Amino acid sequence: MNSTGGVSPDGPYREEFSMPSVLAYHRPESLDEAQKLASQINTVLIGGGTLVIPEVLSNPTNEAVIVDLQAVGLSGVSSELTDGQNSVKVGAMTRLSDLIENQEIPTLLQELSTKELPSTLRTQATTGGTIADRNGESILLSGFLTLGADIEINGADWIPLSQLLQSKSIEGIITAVKFQVPSPQSKTSFQSVGRTPMDTPIVSAIGISGSKGKPQIALTGVAEVPVLINEVADLENLKPKSDFRGTSNYRKHLASILYFRVAKEVRI
Template identity: 40%
Template sequence: MRTISQYHRPPTIDEALALLSRTGVTTRPIGGGTSLVGEEILIDIEVVDLQMACSDSITENGEAVEIGAMARLQDLVDSSLVPPLLRELALREGPNTLRNAATLGGTIASADPESELLAGLLVHEARIAISGRGGTSVVPLPGLLADRSLLSNAIIVSISVGRGGTTATARTGRTPADTSIVAAVGRSTPGGSLLAVTGIASTPILVTPPEIDSLNPPSDFRGSSEYRKGLAQTLSARVLSELGGAA
């Protein structure tokens, strides 16, 4: 088993990017560092702590809320500016010890397929600002989850989410407090409805009910592929019924 050989805490994004783009060394960006807990590190790595380089602010910007990548999940829970659905789903991400360490940027970068918060960000039409050596670009969250190479030698700096709308959720876990096996999250606005589902693909995804039929969810000790697909269909129908429309 190898170790973390160097710890860096650069004060600017440019310095962080310079560290991440070096050749001949394996470097990992971290926010709260929770992704490293329990991970078996097979090679020597250096970590770049982004807490000084990136903001943790939460501010209003017209019809959107701008959230710095270093905002802790507990910051989302506590902020009256964050849409109620995202506050609720941030609370579900884990115990307060995790929520006070894990960052929103790190949660997005980790792309946990069972993250209900990521599903909530999808239906709130999250747009992710990413800084690389060529400058800063803004990518819709579905595009980032589909192409993780966008984060190669790049850093998530902020997240913009839409406000308003009617929302609904439905989930199934082994116990009420357990991580969901499958969850459905929906949001309806005058522009239409969006539905996101967890636990049926490599990341949470936006879907329509007919698209669920063509998916091949992974199997594990908590449920077979067919069981997960059935849950997705049932929970999605429940969410859309509560919203009073179709995605």
């Protein structure tokens, strides 16, 4: 085969395609500035850009105002001891790769972070972006849910992640996530079923033993967002959507099997 250097043998040609119209790009250096910019119409907030940029590119008719949060100063991991309970606060711009390497992060979240995305994307993807995406198949998000995490909005207000996941939209900028560190006596478990070990699980279950003997167990792949299963009866109320990887009934069947596996492993 002879190379034509990217030019058709019949002469130069132009491939017609549509690109999204980016009206403006901003890189604020303070949270106040970022909040003011975020209030504009058609604003798109980006952290690592692994989730948002592909979405922007897939909607060529949208006119986007990009607000890049990388210079706002929302990264880092810190811990504090309150009433004998150790908690960890993770800045929204903290990369998933940093969660894996930071010793303040519980082992459960470190392991889930390694499975969340390919290694090439974990150095770009942010904790806040993962939360904001509210993907029903995100095992890291499910891990935060299992730990009873709270989410900081605009650097001031805290709301439970479980509440955020049920809201129609996120009002404001996610600035941090905070959760209590499991005690050394706590048991954790992660079970999943996927087409291959490297694929995003079709369904997964994540659990941790509770301080009062009742475990916290969350599922992915059974709803629009990860869900906590508070009672066994909740399994019957699941209505997962079918796709090419599995029917609704198949996903529901997997959810039940994985739930009981995890419940058995984390039972004290």
